[in-house]
Amino acid sequence: MSDQRLLHKQLIDTLTAGGSLRTEPWKRAAEAVPRHEFLHGGFFRRVEGAEPTAWAPVLEDDAGWLEACYADESLVTQIAGTIVPSDIRGQIMREPTSSSTSPSLVLRMLEDLRIDDGLRVLEVGTGTGYSTGVLCRRLGEENVTSIEYDADVAAGARAALARLGMCPTLVTGDGLLGHAEGAPYDRVIATCGVRTVPSAWVEQTRPGGMILATVGGWLGAFELARLTVHDDGTASGPVLGGQVGFMLARPHLPPPPGLLPDLGTGTEREAVVGADVLDDWTTRFVVQAAVPDAQRLTLEMDGRQQHVLVDVESGSWAALYEENGRWIVRQGGGVALWDVAEEQLARWHAVGSPGEFAITVTADGQTCHW
Template sequence: MASDPDLETAAVSLRRQLADHLEKGGWLRSPEWRAAVENVPRHVFIPRFYRESDAPGVTTWEPVTPATAGHAEWLRLVYTDETWMTQFDGRDIDWTDPHPVSNTTPTSSSTLPSLVARMLEDLDVHEGMTVLEIGTGTGYSTALMCHRLGSESVTSIETDEKVARRAHEALAQCGYAPHLVVGDGRVGHPDGAPYDRLIATCGFRTIPPAWLQQVLPGGIILTTLRGWMRSLGLVKLIVTGGSASGWFSEDDPSFMIARQQDAPESLGMIPGPDDGTTRKATYGPGVLTSSGPGFMAQLAVPDARFFSMPVDGGPVSTFVLDGVTDSFAVLAPTDSGWQVRQGGPRRLWDAVETAVATWEEYGSPGSAAFGVTVSRDAQVVWLGNPNGPQWPLPS
């Protein structure tokens, strides 16, 4: 077993290696944030975690602690550019006797450092600025901001009281004392407003109106927009007094959705075999899982979810269900392609196909061609420019 001085010496070296990796990858671009990565001990914030097993079959997560992996391997893993899970299904883990887990949903994690560094760089902070963080999690990114700006400039909100308590202890152990709040990130923290910057490390279906009120004009909101089917992506908004607008990033970092905006347990009513009207489908269910068309499908039917299963012992059909309006679309294979059966107040597959056709008409662009405008009255995603094709975000 490594002694504490040996562990700290090894950690210093590993942090330097991590900073080198992040800088070479283009995620770490400034000496100030590099200094934060080199100084903040990530191992204090994730003393134990779960990683995904590579065993075939159902997804299984296996525990990693100094005892299970050995101190050297545990520390090496802590400082790799990976996301490590720290909670499942909103319940605390019994670390006195940890076991592999499966059939479970991660609800808290330590995000991969390259994404953390890239978002912090995109936040474009300067000395003297104040930041509101939505989603404290382990507290690691909070600590990086404290190192960069000073604890007094950082406010962080966590919805889970036990997660917040562990983050508070880890931050205190490292000498940081930001203002930590347990609550609903959608309402922000008006007592500390106004803020120069707001960064969210969980996904939201829409931009909470309170954020617009609490971020100064000219300030930045950096968050992930996502739906119940998939993530839309990271968006950087500039606030202009009661409204904000900005662009999606090139790639699609996917954060867990904020718990207050998670999908309801019920998918909605499964239609009967004779419900709805049938037509030939222009696109099959593959558009739901491919990158660009999947982005468009999420915009087109924001309250829908989908799953596939055999019907009456026949071929696999894909069900798209809208639990808000009880609308549905069922896609089934035919000899010449796909057919769709739709019913309810919204023609879900009509909306999906129209959105995908628009995307193709504009040259099948990446997410960076899309922007967002948010006001008190409406929130829309647009293609090309604010006067281009638009899709409302869910109310």
């Protein structure tokens, strides 16, 4: 057995033992799609100990490339919207913008999609094309439509899929708009994060069909939700948990913070809860639903650490710091952001801080409830 085949088999065994691969049809599909074929352009590896975070390229001829392709880890494939591994010599300190998601998460999501033979799937976020290939092997390429926002990323996926003899419908464009020409779909799956589930996905899914998407926001807490589309054009369903995180769809990225407000102004009081509650993922998810347009920053001011929530559009802000064992909050702008956050947390705690959530999408928008 070649090194590649052995590594592939070991990955499949790992995914099966870990519970990501749970059924034979998906196991056969995963066995038929070699991940390295989607990573010939290389990837970026995080530089250990670098502060701020730095990335170094790993190319196909480099030691460890093949082993990493079959490791159960996400691999960054693009940085800053245009930069690929072959563009860099040395290191780069910019934000990742595209990646090959860890195989365990890809297969877990495909299993959670509750697929049957012959169903038609719309995938939002082609990326390298690996998950697209697994879908093609499971359902047949004629039943798979995939959308990628970035034209260069889409071209790479198209080439990789073609090398493996797969030609699904590949669309370059804004995945948040779906692909109406191919609708209705039985399933929609998104491999990018969204703040709210787009109405186009609901409209393009047949009644009884399902949407699987990672829903989160600018405070950085994301959860996987599976929504069923109803006859009245609404969709609802449970949050499946697992603290799943994807890069946000580019149209859902936050605006740059710009010039911060004067944090020395505003109204000050003792906080009921401190900013440290945001270190807990689930608590942050609850707060995020209450103040969806807020971003979180950490600053050093006047010799103390300030935890800042700022809503760029409205100009509202809240700054918290710890003093003598107490948390103090100062707020300004049109909305007292920390008041809103504390009220949401109080309601949540009053019913026992449940960890199970559900999402409903209607013509009026999206709501998250417990």
